[in-house]
Amino acid sequence: MPADHDVLIIGAGLAGQRAALAAADAGASVAIMSKVHPVRSHSVAAAGGINAAVSPDDDWRSHAYDTVKGSDFLGDQDAIEIMCREAPAEVMHLEHIGVTFHRNESGAIDLRAFGGASMKRTAYVADITGQALLASRRRSNVTVEHRARSVGGSNYTIGRILSLVMRILFSYSPAPLRLASMAGLFTSFVAFALGTGVILHKLISGTNVPGWASMMVAMAFTNGMTVLIVSMIGEYTVRVLQQVSSAPTYAISRTLGRT
Ligand SMILES: Cc1cc2nc3c(=O)[nH]c(=O)nc-3n(C[C@H](O)[C@H](O)[C@H](O)COP(=O)(O)OP(=O)(O)OC[C@H]3O[C@@H](n4cnc5c(N)ncnc54)[C@H](O)[C@@H]3O)c2cc1C
Numbered sequence: 001m002p003a004d005h006d007v008l009i010i011g012a013g014l015a016g017q018r019a020a021l022a023a024a025d026a027g028a029s030v031a032i033m034s035k036v037h038p039v040r041s042h043s044v045a046a047a048g049g050i051n052a053a054v055s056p057d058d059d060w061r062s063h064a065y066d067t068v069k070g071s072d073f074l075g076d077q078d079a080i081e082i083m084c085r086e087a088p089a090e091v092m093h094l095e096h097i098g099v100t101f102h103r104n105e106s107g108a109i110d111l112r113a114f115g116g117a118s119m120k121r122t123a124y125v126a127d128i129t130g131q132a133l134l135a136s137r138r139r140s141n142v143t144v145e146h147r148a149r150s151v152g153g154s155n156y157t158i159g160r161i162l163s164l165v166m167r168i169l170f171s172y173s174p175a176p177l178r179l180a181s182m183a184g185l186f187t188s189f190v191a192f193a194l195g196t197g198v199i200l201h202k203l204i205s206g207t208n209v210p211g212w213a214s215m216m217v218a219m220a221f222t223n224g225m226t227v228l229i230v231s232m233i234g235e236y237t238v239r240v241l242q243q244v245s246s247a248p249t250y251a252i253s254r255t256l257g258r259t
Pocket of ligand 1: 010011012013014015016033034035036037038041042043044045046047048049050051130
């Protein structure tokens with residue numbers, strides 16, 4: 001329970017977790033309370049990286065100037081100074097606790113250009129920097145106590161969960177259509193083989209096959225073919241859509257410098 005701890009931190013994003021780490025390193029017993037699960041905090045969406053003047057060619061003053069300028073001179077300059085001064089050491093600290101920052105060819109932390117920065121200054125972990133920071137080496141399992149809601153209800157109703165499942169199934173690939181094609185093909189093939197058997201049976205042994213069985217075989221064949229054809233049309237449509245969406249979203253209307 002929070003009452004048993006020296007420090008209570010509200011919020012389990014990167015800011016809260018970093019504060020918890022600092023308090024724990026200073027010997028305090030820490031509790032963190034969070035509205036959403038820690039890894040669902042917005043921090044997990046921070047993909048691009050962290051700005052810090054870690055390059056020997058860089059200077060925290062340049063980082064601070066870019067930051068003040070980027071805020072249209074409205075940012076708190078004292079806070080910006082502290083952030084930019086401490087950022088390089090903080091990035092190194094993060095690396096020492098297990099954040100696998102991207103490296104350049106000489107083995108140093110690689111830096112990329114970020115909007116508003118006058119030089120390459122962004123340390124990153126592929127395009128999952130926030131997630132990597134939330135999941136550094138010191139991560140461990142803690143018991144999570146889920147309390148019952150006292151007010152309101154979850155937005156995840158059965159309808160929304162079903163619609164999410166349908167979107168996951170159908171939005172990303174034509175695989176369900178391919179599955180339907182295969183099912184249609186398989187059904188038609190089996191029905192065709194059975195139908196051939198029925199005809200051969202009649203021709204060779206002269207035995208009459210009951211009408212309902214022949215009817216089922218004919219229906220299985222036509223239904224299988226229908227499913228196959230409809231899903232093939234679906235696959236064509238998906239391929240056209242995929243080609244259209246991967247094409248550049250502009251058209252060349254005029255070419256200069258050539259006749
Ligand atoms: C799409 C996206 C991309 C970004 N890219 C970058 C980037 O490349 N580089 C960069 O430096 N920054 C980036 N940012 C900004 C960066 O993610 C945020 O500034 C940073 O993560 C904020 O951290 P935080 O811990 O303060 O907030 P959050 O990560 O939002 O954490 C807030 C925490 O508070 C908890 N909380 C909220 N209300 C309550 C309550 N009433 N009771 C209890 N708990 C509560 C939440 O559950 C959550 O755990 C990006 C942001 C977004 C959204």
